[in-house]
Amino acid sequence: MLFHPSPELNAWQYEVREWLASEMVEADAHADPLDLTGLSEDFERAHQRRAGQRGYLGISAPVEYGGGGKPPSWKAAYSYEAAYADAPSIDTAMTLAGSAILGFGSPAQRAQLLPPMIRGEVEACIAYTEPLAGSDLAALTSIARPDGDDFVLTGDKTLITGAHKADWCVTIARSDPSRPARESMTMFVFPLPYDGVLITRRPTANRWTLCDLRFDGARLPAAAVLGEVGRGWTQVTAALADERSGSAHLGWAVRLFELLVAWARTQDPDPVAADRLAQLDVELSTARRFVSRVVALQDAGQVPVVEASMSKIYVTELLQRLARTGVELLGADGLSHEVLFGPRAGAPLRGRFAYEVIERIHPTVSVGANEVQRDTIARLGLGLPRRGR
């Protein structure tokens, strides 16, 4: 089942592409290598506000909150284009927290949070991962101790994207440790900065930073509970499944492939390189179809868990092959590293593939390690028995 975009979507996507290209013309003047986007927070916020004004960030969100009310394929198309353009509007508040708040927020929370998220006026982060709970989220140990109508949070979250600049944080902690793990958790949404919440930045292998977040007796009111007390694990699982189409990864993959082909065409003809690139073309077209299938099913109102896991695995592993091939074809220049934006040092292809070969390590791990995705496909897609625990 492949997705066939309507002429209306095609026209809109073209408009988005042109707009994003114009947005990025001045990007070099706003570099910040310590941010995942490679760009300054000021530039990112201004860009997201403009995207919000144009209705892009909430294109598939309900009209009642200021969204565009379009099918999920439109949201996927925006993510694809933003990734292709290296624009700082991929990890928006809507992308990161939208499905959790739409799915589980109270009417008051939705009315308060969604309109500014859709307008691009706020940043958000999701703080789920802990030092001892990565793929195995059921192992998390942060505590949300009930105290009167409040909850007092203690514990450590780690590897969080963008907490240092976030205005809102969505998190999860154990509100009743006496219950079985999957019935013991509650989700919360609260503003940042916040008393008793300490955020520190840690440099990654590719120089930008991820955040650690420590709850040191942070007192959250009952109104900060997202969804139902005790239903956090089920809610988080559903929210994460909703976010996995792979369209942003596909945008990066197409960009890398195009850069590599354009570069190869300037070189002396090399049948070995041509064969390698042709194989990557075939794989890229497979990646497109895996994403296309997820989008088609989402538009049909389904939650394609197995197909989304396949798409995530395929596209993220293809990104690594693309980056690695780029380094290999570029030869000695392949390891010349440059920042994505800012002053140029003169490396061929702007050091893009040296940046990418490091950068694309994490997508096969994040948002559910590919091994966990394979477990999901084994169980739900192939009906294989689970090993007795």
Place this chain on the structure above:
Amino acid sequence: MRHELHRRVDAARELGRTGAVSDHIARSLAVFLDIHDAKDTYAVGVRSGNRAVAGFAAVASLVLVVDGDDVWLVRPQARVPRELIGWTDSALVEFTPDSCPVQRSVGHAISRATIVAAAEAAGVAAAALSAAVAYATSREQFKAPIATYQALAHRLVDMRIAADAADLAVEQAVIEPMALHAARAKVCADHAAQVATAGLHQVHGGVGFLAGMPPPPLFARSLALSQTMGDARHHRALVARHHGLLT
């Protein structure tokens, strides 16, 4: 024509699922060339000089020898029997290009027959996957079904990913039956058939190496199809030319 392609692709996938050896691809090429005659029996091969090796060439009345965008229509005078893996009644045929009828610039028909071959390979991949899943969930070792072992489960998942990729590639090629999509579908489906049938052998363990077990005919058929209507290297060269990487 679209309907005819659709019908022949569906039939090819079903043939692939049974691992059957047939002249469906050759006959499909004859239909797409608009030369099909119920009185003829067909074989299809790739030209190598003034000869071609093909399954069914020992018995076919008409051997279709593909060379780029041209197809030579060879009524064999002499046939040398050859045993080709994954085929029956194989033979080497020689022909004299100067005196042999040829259809030139029939790339559209060749692309369609390539999609039919890809569909059969996709069917082989699907059959190998379901046979492997069935065996892995029933066979017990170390007191548990072997499908419960993650190393094996993940291999089955990768077979599923490859098989799904092949089906989607064929689906797209049927919608847009141009040379580029046909080439991509063939590379993708050959890869899927290879991954899935090699995986089927591995999952079956030693007993799967015995004749009469499910893996050998599917593995052999995947090999046969990989050399029918152009191999992966041929189709990657076509893709590379599309990108201006080869002349």
